[in-house]
Amino acid sequence: MNKIDQALTEFREMDELADQDSPVHHFPALVKLPLTVIYILTVLSFHKYDLSGLFVMILFPLFFFQLGGISVRRCLYRLRYVLPLVMAVGILNPLFDRSVLLRIGNVNISGGWISMLTLMMKGVFSLMASYLLVASSGIGRICAALRRLHVPAVLVTLLLLTYRYVTVMSEEAAVMTDAYHLRAPKQKGIEYSAWGSFLGQLLLRSMDRADEIWQAMQLRGYHGHFHYVGETPASLKDWLTGILLAGLFVFCRCWNVTALLGSLFV
Amino acid sequence: MHMADALLSPAVAATMYVASGSAAAYSISKLKKDDEQSKLPVMAVSAAMVFAGQMINYTIPGTGSSGHLCGGMLLSALLGPYAGFLSMITVLTIQCLFFADGGLMALGANIWNMAFYGCFVGYFLIWKPIMGSSLFGAKDDHNAERLRIILASILGCVVTLQLGAFSVVLETTLSGIAELPFSAFAGLMLPIHLAIGLVEGLITAAVLTFVYEARPELLQCVGAAAKTGSKMSLKQTITVLAVITCLVGGGLSLYASSNPDGLEWALFGNADGGYAQNMGLNEEEFGISSQAAETASAIQETTSFLPDYAFKDNDSAAGTTVSGLLGSAIVAAAAVLICMAGGFFRKKKTA
Amino acid sequence: MIEMKHVSFGYDTGKTVLDDVSFTIGEGECVGLIGANGAGKSTIMKLLAGILFGEGEVLIGSTPVKKDTLYEVRRKLGYVLQNSDHQMFMPTVYEDMIFAPRNYGISKEETEKRIDAVLEKLDLTELKHSRNHKISGGEKRMAAIAVILAMEPEVILMDEPTASLDPYNRRIVINAVNSLPQTRLITSHDLDMILDTCSRVILLDKGKIIAEGRAEDILSDRQLLEAHRMELPLSYTGR
Numbered sequence: 001m002n003k004i005d006q007a008l009t010e011f012r013e014m015d016e017l018a019d020q021d022s023p024v025h026h027f028p029a030l031v032k033l034p035l036t037v038i039y040i041l042t043v044l045s046f047h048k049y050d051l052s053g054l055f056v057m058i059l060f061p062l063f064f065f066q067l068g069g070i071s072v073r074r075c076l077y078r079l080r081y082v083l084p085l086v087m088a089v090g091i092l093n094p095l096f097d098r099s100v101l102l103r104i105g106n107v108n109i110s111g112g113w114i115s116m117l118t119l120m121m122k123g124v125f126s127l128m129a130s131y132l133l134v135a136s137s138g139i140g141r142i143c144a145a146l147r148r149l150h151v152p153a154v155l156v157t158l159l160l161l162t163y164r165y166v167t168v169m170s171e172e173a174a175v176m177t178d179a180y181h182l183r184a185p186k187q188k189g190i191e192y193s194a195w196g197s198f199l200g201q202l203l204l205r206s207m208d209r210a211d212e213i214w215q216a217m218q219l220r221g222y223h224g225h226f227h228y229v230g231e232t233p234a235s236l237k238d239w240l241t242g243i244l245l246a247g248l249f250v251f252c253r254c255w256n257v258t259a260l261l262g263s264l265f266v
Numbered sequence: 267m268h269m270a271d272a273l274l275s276p277a278v279a280a281t282m283y284v285a286s287g288s289a290a291a292y293s294i295s296k297l298k299k300d301d302e303q304s305k306l307p308v309m310a311v312s313a314a315m316v317f318a319g320q321m322i323n324y325t326i327p328g329t330g331s332s333g334h335l336c337g338g339m340l341l342s343a344l345l346g347p348y349a350g351f352l353s354m355i356t357v358l359t360i361q362c363l364f365f366a367d368g369g370l371m372a373l374g375a376n377i378w379n380m381a382f383y384g385c386f387v388g389y390f391l392i393w394k395p396i397m398g399s400s401l402f403g404a405k406d407d408h409n410a411e412r413l414r415i416i417l418a419s420i421l422g423c424v425v426t427l428q429l430g431a432f433s434v435v436l437e438t439t440l441s442g443i444a445e446l447p448f449s450a451f452a453g454l455m456l457p458i459h460l461a462i463g464l465v466e467g468l469i470t471a472a473v474l475t476f477v478y479e480a481r482p483e484l485l486q487c488v489g490a491a492a493k494t495g496s497k498m499s500l501k502q503t504i505t506v507l508a509v510i511t512c513l514v515g516g517g518l519s520l521y522a523s524s525n526p527d528g529l530e531w532a533l534f535g536n537a538d539g540g541y542a543q544n545m546g547l548n549e550e551e552f553g554i555s556s557q558a559a560e561t562a563s564a565i566q567e568t569t570s571f572l573p574d575y576a577f578k579d580n581d582s583a584a585g586t587t588v589s590g591l592l593g594s595a596i597v598a599a600a601a602v603l604i605c606m607a608g609g610f611f612r613k614k615k616t617a
Numbered sequence: 618m619i620e621m622k623h624v625s626f627g628y629d630t631g632k633t634v635l636d637d638v639s640f641t642i643g644e645g646e647c648v649g650l651i652g653a654n655g656a657g658k659s660t661i662m663k664l665l666a667g668i669l670f671g672e673g674e675v676l677i678g679s680t681p682v683k684k685d686t687l688y689e690v691r692r693k694l695g696y697v698l699q700n701s702d703h704q705m706f707m708p709t710v711y712e713d714m715i716f717a718p719r720n721y722g723i724s725k726e727e728t729e730k731r732i733d734a735v736l737e738k739l740d741l742t743e744l745k746h747s748r749n750h751k752i753s754g755g756e757k758r759m760a761a762i763a764v765i766l767a768m769e770p771e772v773i774l775m776d777e778p779t780a781s782l783d784p785y786n787r788r789i790v791i792n793a794v795n796s797l798p799q800t801r802l803i804t805s806h807d808l809d810m811i812l813d814t815c816s817r818v819i820l821l822d823k824g825k826i827i828a829e830g831r832a833e834d835i836l837s838d839r840q841l842l843e844a845h846r847m848e849l850p851l852s853y854t855g856r
Contacts, residue, residue: 012751015748015751139708140708140709160707160708161706163708164706164707164708164749164750165702165706167750168702168750209700209703212698212700212703213703213706215666215668215698216696216698216703216704216706217706218668218687218691219666219668219691219694219695219696220691220716220717220720220764220768221688221691221692221717221720221721222716222720223720225719225720226707226716227712227715227716227719227720228707228708228712229709229711229712
């Protein structure tokens with residue numbers, strides 16, 4: 001399976017996840033979106049050595065993954081996109097920061113190792129949170145929420161239109177790549193002699209496509225307004241749940257809950 | 267080059283959101299004056315095409331590796347800077363939401379690093395002046411126009427990618443996340459992205475010349491319609507670019523000389539700290555004087571430690587450590603429990 | 618309902634696409650527009666929809682198609698594009714169906730009623746909230762027709778409605794076309810479908826109307842069809 005087909009599969013997967021039915025899915029995106037942002041900001045604001053304090057934050061996404069019936073494993077599979085740069089940066093921390101921060105038995109653990117682990121955890125947690133948001137809302141509800149949050153209509157419309165054609169264009173690109181490789185079985189990618197014409201053809205056709213879409217819009221009376229299905233508005237209960245959760249995040253940020261839990265038993 | 271959430275502090279992430287948001291708001295207001303409505307489909311389809319195009323592998327002759335497409339330059343050459351910028355935003359947003367490519371918080375930074383430079387700097391400082399000039403020959407000379415497109419594409423991709431890579435380094439350093447020193451990080455990122463930019467530039471050039479041959483009217487600032495010319499002449503542009511380069515380069519070298527904790531230092535510098543042994547490098551063989559190393563280590567000692575975190579073997583610290591470890595174990599157990607409970611609920615539901 | 622009077626059209630390059638074309642289509646009539654590639658079929662469709670403008674007079678109902686009458690013309694006219702992906706640019710079938718009615722200021726309740734009626738009629742009710750990029754080719758074509766019907770147009774133009782459909786879905790589309798009361802103009806290379814749906818046929822070649830008449834007469838005329846780069850429909854080959 002080539003890279004594009006792979007991406008298309010992942011795309012459809014997200015759509016299917018968003019179509020499921022669960023309390024997490026029913027929770028309005030208008031609350032979910034800011035909540036996700038607060039969660040990620042909280043996670044990012046942990047000090048680089050505060051590994052134990054950060055660790056407790058894993059419970060939130062995990063809980064909602066389970067509640068929403070969304071597979072954690074599929075989410076972690078996406079890490080391959082996020083981790084390279086984080087790894088590249090973090091892996092050098094143990095080299096540069098060698099102050100001993102922790103001693104377990106006879107093993108000294110330096111600040112660099114701790115900050116590297118903190119960095120990785122931040123990467124994983126924030127990925128889990130945004131994955132959860134998309135997997136439980138889908139692009140439609142997210143865009144509706146964006147509109148309610150006063151993101152300009154042009155941008156939201158453009159996002160939805162692009163989303164609609166990403167699959168169409170990707171399918172076309174996938175067919176073209178397959179056709180190319182059927183005639184060039186030993187090449188790994190597109191050879192330089194075809195660089196221009198390959199993507200150029202795709203580009204020219206997409207311009208024709210755009211013309212026709214524009215006509216289709218005009219033919220149906222378009223004059224500047226898109227009517228999307230909004231989502232059911234957030235109730236007071238939803239907002240209260242959101243505020244409660246946000247408060248919990250902040251609580252975990254201010255007090256090292258992990259250590260508190262541990263000290264109960266020491 | 268997608269920036270990740272984990273590499274940003276909330277303050278830097280927010281700042282980048284504000285910066286990118288302002289650029290977006292400006293673009294939208296500019297487009298409104300234009301015929302924004304009729305441009306929507308083109309913008310959407312072009313964005314979708316760039317998205318698809320970025321997943322295609324282009325083999326680089328002579329190497330086993332592959333290159334990818336640089337969206338910003340291509341989109342602004344096709345749609346102009348404002349529409350191109352908005353299209354790039356949607357590409358990056360979809361990549362962020364659906365492929366976890368870059369994170370939700372890093373989106374602002376990513377838009378700035380990849381879309382802003384690609385569209386605004388690439389268009390106003392490179393594409394427009396070069397296409398408006400009479401470099402390589404007259405305006406109506408077919409071959410000269412081709413050469414101008416090739417030059418603008420390559421230069422545009424290289425410059426905008428360098429700026430983007432530099433911003434990644436700057437944002438990471440300002441966030442105080444990585445221990446990797448600024449100059450070392452920059453020293454790693456910039457050369458890599460020089461190579462990437464070159465390849466992306468070649469791919470972009472190939473595509474744009476193809477479009478030029480087939481449907482020149484699709485390109486911005488090309489052909490008779492664009493005779494009005496640009497406000498900034500080529501000479502002025504080169505001056506601006508030179509000044510920017512000097513500023514950035516000068517700043518970099520100043521920083522590097524005053525604070526020699528660069529890659530060299532990392533590799534050979536601090537013998538006492540065991541770096542040389544650690545990296546398996548012999549200081550003598552590489553001929554680095556230990557004088558520099560000593561000053562470097564002195565600087566390192568005074569600057570890099572956070573005193574409150576310097577670990578001392580006292581009881582209270584040990585106490586928190588023990589409770590921290592135990593607490594982590596409890597959290598881990600809770601995590602496992604949650605996962606099991608989820609599985610249990612689902613089974614019950616399907617049963 | 619549809620009328621073209623001495624219409625000619627050419628591009629700036631000097632190439633003539635349509636040369637003095639005139640025809641009339643009465644109310645409720647279903648007419649097939651056939652011809653080889655490049656005969657000028659799509660140009661006629663585009664002139665009717667006001668996407669292109671040429672010389673001569675084009676009338677939809679009693680309204681002349683001009684730049685300043687487009688709103689009125691397009692309100693009466695539905696154009697089913699050959700590529701359903703281009704026609705359905707909204708995220709879901711439902712959102713595509715409300716697009717036109719809402720743009721023409723039809724109330725929410727009325728729009729809902731219309732949509733449910735159309736989906737019921739075309740037996741597509743379960744597709745209502747499907748995502749456009751996930752439904753199959755056959756479903757997409759039917760949904761595209763539903764999208765146009767939700768406009769309640771008086772005239773429907775259809776461009777290759779059965780292209781790249783399997784026999785099963787093709788039959789579904791044909792039955793749907795036959796069940797419509799509106800004035801219909803269909804272009805296609807699928808002459809069997811034309812025979813099944815249209816009472817009258819206009820044969821076009823090189824921008825000129827070559828023949829016009831009852832579908833059975835024109836589509837069974839092997840000599841005429843072959844002279845203009847076409848073939849007899851399978852129903853008439855006797856195989």
